[in-house]
Every structure is written in C-alpha cells, then in structure tokens.
Amino acid sequence: MDQKIDRILQQIEKVVVGKRETVEKILMAVLAGGHVLMEDVPGVGKTTTAMAFAKVLGLDTRRVQFTSDTVPSDIIGYSVYDKESGSFVYKPGAVMTNLLLADEINRTSSKTQSALLEAMEELHVTVDGQTYDLPRPFVVLATQNPIGSAGTQMLPNSQLDRFMIKISMGYPDMKSQIDILRDRHSENPLDKIQPVVDVAQLQDLIREAAAVEVHDLVYTYVTHLTQATREHQSIQLGISPRGALAVCRMAKAYAYLHGRDFVVPEDVAAIFGDVCAHRLVLATKARMMEESPEQLIRSILGSVEMPVIKK
Numbered sequence: 001m002d003q004k005i006d007r008i009l010q011q012i013e014k015v016v017v018g019k020r021e022t023v024e025k026i027l028m029a030v031l032a033g034g035h036v037l038m039e040d041v042p043g044v045g046k047t048t049t050a051m052a053f054a055k056v057l058g059l060d061t062r063r064v065q066f067t068s069d070t071v072p073s074d075i076i077g078y079s080v081y082d083k084e085s086g087s088f089v090y091k092p093g094a095v096m097t098n099l100l101l102a103d104e105i106n107r108t109s110s111k112t113q114s115a116l117l118e119a120m121e122e123l124h125v126t127v128d129g130q131t132y133d134l135p136r137p138f139v140v141l142a143t144q145n146p147i148g149s150a151g152t153q154m155l156p157n158s159q160l161d162r163f164m165i166k167i168s169m170g171y172p173d174m175k176s177q178i179d180i181l182r183d184r185h186s187e188n189p190l191d192k193i194q195p196v197v198d199v200a201q202l203q204d205l206i207r208e209a210a211a212v213e214v215h216d217l218v219y220t221y222v223t224h225l226t227q228a229t230r231e232h233q234s235i236q237l238g239i240s241p242r243g244a245l246a247v248c249r250m251a252k253a254y255a256y257l258h259g260r261d262f263v264v265p266e267d268v269a270a271i272f273g274d275v276c277a278h279r280l281v282l283a284t285k286a287r288m289m290e291e292s293p294e295q296l297i298r299s300i301l302g303s304v305e306m307p308v309i310k311k
Contacts, residue, residue, distance in 0.1 A: 018176025034164025072115035237281035
C-alpha cells in the first residue's frame with residue numbers, strides 16, 4: 001500500500017473507529033472520481049466521517065442540511081444585479097467546493113435533488129445561461145435516513161445511478177463503542193488529525209488510480225456480471241452501462257489501494273455489491289417475496305464463472 005494512502009487511512013481511523021472497511025470504500029470512491037450515498041440511522045458518524053475525509057485530504061468542504069424549503073439556488077448559486085458594473089454577478093452555491101456533505105438528501109424536493117445530481121454528473125452548473133465549472137476534485141457524500149419516511153422524497157433509480165457506491169456504516173462493535181466513549185469524553189477527535197495531502201497531491205493519486213491496468217478478461221467478467229443482472233427473473237431493471245463503468249473504476253481504485261497496478265477478477269467481486277445493489281430495481285414478485293438486492297448480487301456472483309488471468 002502506498003505510504004500516503006496508509007497515512008490517510010490511519011488519520012481517518014483516529015476519528016472513525018472500528019470502520020476500516022467503510023473508510024476504505026469511501027476513499028476508493030474518491031480515488032475513482034465518484035460520489036457516495038450513505039444510508040444509515042442518525043448518530044453513527046456519517047457527518048464526522050465526511051469532515052474527517054475533508055481535513056485529511058486537504059479539501060474545501062461545505063455542508064447542506066436538506067429540508068423541504070431548500071431550493072435549487074441554494075445548491076447551484078444565483079445571479080444578482082450589480083449597479084456599479086451594470087451586469088449580473090454570480091453568487092456561488094454550496095456545490096462550489098471540493099467535498100459537499102449533503103445531509104438528508106431525501107428530505108428535499110425532487111427539483112432540488114435534480115439540481116445537485118445534475119452538477120454531480122456534469123461537474124458544472126448553469127445559471128442564467130452562464131456555465132461555471134466545479135472545483136476539482138468534486139465529491140458528494142450524501143446521507144439519507146432509512147427510518148421514518150414522513151416528509152421524504154426518495155431518489156428515483158435514475159438519480160441513484162449517479163452515486164458510485166451506496167454504503168451503510170452501522171453501529172460500532174462493543175470495543176469500538178467503549179473507545180469512542182473514552183476518547184470523546186474531553187476532546188473532539190477531529191482536532192487531533194492532520195492533513196496528509198493537499199488538493200494537487202490528491203489529484204495525483206486519482207490519476208495514478210485511473211492508470212491501473214485492466215485486462216480484457218476483467219472487462220469480459222464485468223460484462224457477464226452486468227448482463228446477468230439484466231436477465232435475472234427477479235430483477236426488473238439491471239445494471240446500466242454507466243453502472244458497468246463505475247464497477248471498472250471502483251475495481252481500479254480497489255487494486256490501487258491494495259498496492260497493485262493491475263486489476264484482478266477478485267477486485268471486481270469485492271466491490272460489485274457496493275456499486276450495484278442500489279442500482280437494481282426488483283421485480284414485483286421478488287419484492288413480495290422480500291428478496292433483497294444484496295441477496296441477488298451474491299447469487300449472481302456465485303453463478304458467473306470468475307476468469308483466471310495467467311501471469
């Protein structure tokens with residue numbers, strides 16, 4: 001593992017205790033140029049995790065607490081008339097940052113959701129006919145609470161597809177809970193961590209991860225897996241080509257994080273559920289039988305033969 005990567009993980013684990021796998025997945029998504037949707041109950045550390053990543057990666061960050069009255073201009077910005085210059089001046093919205101924490105994204109209107117998700121896809125915003133590029137890198141860590149649906153506007157599948165991965169942190173184990181209670185009794189652990197890289201160095205890491213080699217057999221394996229989701233009788237809507245591309249990018253980041261400059265099929269299998277489960281739309285019968293996307297992903301991984309790449 002690259003020394004910088006190892007130091008990044010060590011710093012973040014000072015704050016996010018006992019969640020190494022989750023921390024690694026978020027870092028992979030950042031290196032892959034993707035966005036992260038965290039679905040979990042309040043109080044398990046979603047916001048703290050985002051703030052830790054922002055500090056350790058040297059990123060400018062903003063936070064938006066989505067509510068029913070949040071409007072698109074809060075997100076993408078707006079223009080105001082300047083009397084002195086006689087022209088309109090752009091006032092940046094929350095997206096003009098490196099890392100945007102979008103809290104409770106399911107508690108705002110579909111129009112506001114669309115404004116954010118368009119910026120996520122296009123990496124620019126258009127206000128009054130003028131286009132403004134977003135800073136690079138640009139990462140969205142969005143959260144939503146699966147408990148209590150009153151007043152929520154769930155993201156449709158086409159918008160969920162914009163998130164590279166969807167993860168859940170879950171409650172800490174007993175040892176981690178004790179460590180959290182002890183360490184946070186008198187101080188904020190965010191004050192103890194230090195930046196490991198700046199924006200330019202992070203961009204270098206992103207380029208290195210993108211340069212990881214992918215064998216044609218791995219592309220074929222990804223294609224077989226995604227095709228299996230489209231043909232499965234329990235799945236109404238399978239993985240799109242955009243989803244397949246996300247699998248490849250995430251697999252590259254997984255290989256890079258584990259010190260390799262090439263992807264092996266096991267990398268694809270390791271991240272396939274996180275990238276694909278939230279993109280599936282189950283058939284009516286599958287929903288009635290209470291099948292879950294995660295169960296179907298495991299079934300597909302077990303049914304599609306993993307290729308062997310000869311060195």
